[in-house]
Amino acid sequence: MPITMAIWRPMIACAAAALAVMPVPAMANTPRELLTAAAFQTTDKARALVLIGRAITVSDRILAERPGDREATLQRGVAIGYRAKLTRSRSDARTSLAIFEALAARYPRDAEAQMVIAGWHLDAIDQLGGFMARTMLGAKAQLGEAALTRAVALGNQGAFCPGLAAMMRIRSDSNNVAEARKLAEAAARAPTPTPLDIVMKRNAIAILPALRANDGKTAAALARKLLPFGRMTD
Incomplete structure (x- = not known):
């Protein structure tokens, strides 16, 4: 086992466990x-x-x-x-994309609208594989990556966009350490005006040690745990 993997695997477990025990807000x-x-x-x-x-x-x-x-x-x-x-509902997936695309058309400079489009394409590819996601849903990596780039360019008010983009980039390509690190570093420095900004800043900081060690595979494994539903047990 590579030394970096031996070092960082316990950190993956610790980070995931820490987030798993966070209570769901009562209100x-x-x-x-x-x-x-x-x-x-x-x-x-x-x-x-x-x-x-x-x-x-x-x-x-x-x-x-x-x-x-x-x-x-x-x-x-x-x-x-x-x-x-x-x-795994195809009808729900298509309905959600239609909502996102209409929202992006209505608000062309809305970073969140671009981010959800990026997430739709890239999550589908990650979950189903490129061929199945494209065949079943019409998901395309190129569209997802383009929307992700636009979201980061537009979303400079907090840690949400760069933090989420860092995790999605390294998950999609564990060799893309430089870009993921750049985004994670930006998120770590960014303000946190909303609860989601706080979550994404914390998650970006969690993957930074592996990225700084040039260990893309470990960073990608941790990113999967930190992205939505990454700790789902069933």
């Missing part, structure tokens, strides 16, 4: 809070699906009162996409 009421809890603080699929269902219900209620609300639309799309990931 998670907004769709964003519910989805953050489902994706990053829940290890049980059934529990995650309950939280996702609640997020969809709340989003639908908001949209009934305020049609076209940007935040509710975004979180509804994310929730449906998360449900697709956990249940």
Whole structure:
């Protein structure tokens, strides 16, 4: 076993364990809070699906009162996409992409809209493999990477975009250490105005030791644990 792997594997387990025991906020009421809890603080699929269902219900209620609300639309799309990931529903996956693309067309300089499009393509490829993701869903690495680049360029207000991009880059290509490290370093220096910024800054800092050691494989393995539902046990 390479020395770097021997050193960093315990760190992967420790980082994943630390996040796994984080409590789900008792007062998670907004769709964003519910989805953050489902994706990053829940290890049980059934529990995650309950939280996702609640997020969809709340989003639908908001949209009934305020049609076209940007935040509710975004979180509804994310929730449906998360449900697709956990249940492997092609119809949900396609519905979520349609929501994201419409949102990006409406808000062309919205970093989050670009990030969810990037995540849709790159997560599908990671979960299904390139051929199956392209054949079954139309997912394309080139589109995902382009959206990820746009998200980072637009999202310079906090740690969310560079932190998430760092993990997605190294997960997609464990040889792309230089780019992933650049993004992770930026996230580590970035402000944290929202809970998601806090999560992504912490996660970027967690993968930095492996990236600084030029150990892309270990960084990629840890990134998989730290990305949404990476600690799911069933």
